[in-house]
Amino acid sequence: MVTRPRSPAVAAPAGSRTRRLAWFGALTGGLLAIVFWMPAHWLTGVVNRASQQRVVLEDARGTVWTGSARLLVSGGEGSRDVAALPGRVDWRLRPTFTGAWLELQSTCCTRVPVEIDASPRWNGAVLQVGSLQLRWPMGLLAGLGTPWNTVQLQGNLDMDSGGLTLAWDSGRLQATGQVRMEATDVASRLSTLRPLGSYLLELVAPGPGQDPSLSLKTLSGNLILTGQGQWVGARLRFSGEATAVEGREAALDNLLNIIGRRSGARSIITVG
16 A cells, blocks of 8 residues: 655645734724824824814823813814813723713812713714713813903813703704803903902703703892803803993993993893
């Protein structure tokens, strides 16, 4: 009997499979490494473009998943007005079974971290915002441009909410929840009178099918502000008025001329 030598072609497929598995493993590992270590500026670029440069994150550090950046507010693309939040904003981003989870905090402005659950939908997305306990410096508004850059407000804006749901459906925003914003010891470069007063803004969003409403009232001070507004689609329509308390008319005359349309002692404020 003649024994024929085993053909080397039998071993070739096994070696080929090993090489393919090795390449696949290396490629998968490389992709996972890229995803895991995606630099933070990839995320900040998305935020900057989505907000049309109205909210800008710069000097980003870390990764997309855990990082920090400086937050700037501007009037949009081409605007020269820019205001920066004191300190840095830190974030943690994690994928979930339904979308993504985001945590935001800042040493200057968040008393508790802000948690956001994002869930994509066929024609939009849903954001569920947890408890809000924020304190913003009102000088940040100057970055938005006119009229804030002229009024140059000073003071603090405290924002509180037990929860807020924002839903985008076919480009339309619907909100559910309530937000209370209290502006304390407000001042302006247009008046030597300090402070002008303290004010309460309340946003009430009843839910689908109903437009969110905004109310403004004066808690204390020399400048009396009142008003009511409503969001229709993505546009705010607001009507209010400003007056000076008796004896402070002269000190507030210049400010009243700028913040609205004068009608005798009143300044009529209209937005939208």
